[in-house]
Amino acid sequence: MPFARKTAPRRLMLSFLQRINEVRRQLRDQEAMLVVIAFALGGLVGLAVAGLHRLLLAAQGLLFGLPRDAALSALSDLPAWPYALVPAVGGLVLGIWALVAQRIRPAEIVDPIEANALYGGKMSVWDSLRLAWLTLLSNLSGASVGMEAGYSQLGASLFSAVAQPFRLRREDKRCLTSAGAAAAIAAAFNAPLAGAFYGFELVHGSYAPRNIAIIGAAVISGTLARRAVEPHGSLFHLPEVMALPDTLLPLFIVIGLLAALVGTATMRLVSVFERLCQKSRLAAWARPAAGGLVLGAMALASPQVLGSGHDSIQVHISQNWGLAAVALLLLGKVLASALSLGVGFRGGLFSSSLFIGCLLGALVAQLLVLALPGLPELRIPAMLAGMAAVGAAITGAPLTMVFLVLEITGNFAFTVGVLTAAFIASTVVRLTFGYSFSTWRFHLRGIPLLGAHDVGWVRELTAGRMMRSDIRRVPLHQPLALLREELPLGSRKYAFAVDEHDRYAGIIDMATVHDPEITELAEVLLAADCVIGADAHVFRQDNIQAVLDQFSRTQLEILPVLDGPATQRVLGSLTEAYCLKRYAQELDSRRSDEIGAP
Incomplete structure (x- = not known):
């Protein structure tokens, strides 16, 4: 009897391990089970994105004294000048927090693209939570960056954490990591097609039949979860605009070429500000605060240089600003975005590139109308093309940005023009500059990556x-x-x-x-x-x-x-x-x- 009592726990443990191994074999051999897991986790990612978005809006409203239902980047001016100090105070908190975290865990945070390219989809959940928190702090401070980097980091790390214990094949782990990032982007913009191609183009690096169902299940689930929490529909509302004749296709070619120039300049400016900070010998923890002071001063002229710029896009779709005002705001947003990242705020240029492109399109349209007064209404189609083109130039993912612009506006009347501008912009940047923003950052760190293709x-x-x-x-x-x-x-x-x-x-x-x-x-x-x-x-x-x-x-x-x-x-x-x-x-x-x- 004593011998039986001793062996009973061992038998239970062996039985448990055998079941775990059986589950692992089924996951490796049955793609359908990976689809089910992706669908379940995609819903969790969608809920997390919705929760973080609400938290961000509520906290920004308190920190900047915003009126009810008002958005930071949609304001015409700040409620009072002391609110211009919020970016500096937030930058100081961010710098000190990052300094402490760096001393506790000095390793670089691996993002989804790097994880898929070098480490077979392996990511650290704790590092990802740290990056998401730093991204949230940056956005609360009003830095000219978006939350998408934090969203995709959280989504990808959640999927990766679930994949690791089951010892899946390397490609399956890479696919699940891509699905997590895709679900986050789909939920953030209520754009499942854009989310899916974000996973294919940016995070996975290829489009393969095996990945369609897994990534598709994740983006569908993420989108549905976000819609269950918040009202859904097109992110931006467009006025009725007549379709343009095909003879105006050169307009979109011009926008694509200019977008390539603006996108490259924005990426290079980030490096310029980083070098200026290093030459200034300012301590790394103090750089976000110093940059925040400059951002606050710029916000006194126009708060639209702050934040990701989502709400500003709707403002410019609804209102036709003057030529000089649009040109100055375009320059200010480019400088604010590059400065924010250059001084150490965390986030991405995904959202900011949309607003920069919107302003670029409006500027080109107004210049053409001045030169050729008889042209039809060009402003809205030019703005949509500019959004996709600058986004494609900076992210290096033209199809993602095309689908994103079409989905968030619900307008497919200018699909050919939007495609033309995005493809030209991404091609010109690839042939002249050679990097997207993510791969440019790898290049500066000495990591020879040109994408998420598996070279690990x-x-x-x-x-x-x-x-x-x-x-x-x-x-x-x-x-x-x-x-x-x-x-x-x-x-x-x-x-x-x-x-x-x-x-x-x-x-x-x-x-x-x-x-x-x-x-x-x-x-x-x-x-x-x-x-x-x-x-x-x-x-x-x-x-x-x-x-x-x-x-x-x-x-x-x-x-x-x-x-x-x-x-x-x-x-x-x-x-x-x-x-x-x-x-x-x-x-x-x-x-x-x-x-x-x-």
């Missing part, structure tokens, strides 16, 4: 993982005759020479050692006389791309794997043929995962 497996497939350890080390001073005896012809193809400190000294081709033409000299020659490739080697942490580059440079068919640059001890060897085979196998495996092949 390349970093994980290292020389240390691929090498063969059954190698032969030969001292440089060993006589050739003795080496011939120890390693007869045919026993090994290569050996590796080492010096008296056991450091790598070169490759020894055994065919050369047994060359009949040097038989008479074998008694006087040493192993050092047959060494080649003394500077040809790889380290065990080098990834397969670096290894293949080294093979190409040295033109050798085998390379030693060393433990590190300090000791240079030979651990193993790699052949070029094997590395090429492994590389091709991994590529084929990734492609099969993407298309859902067995």
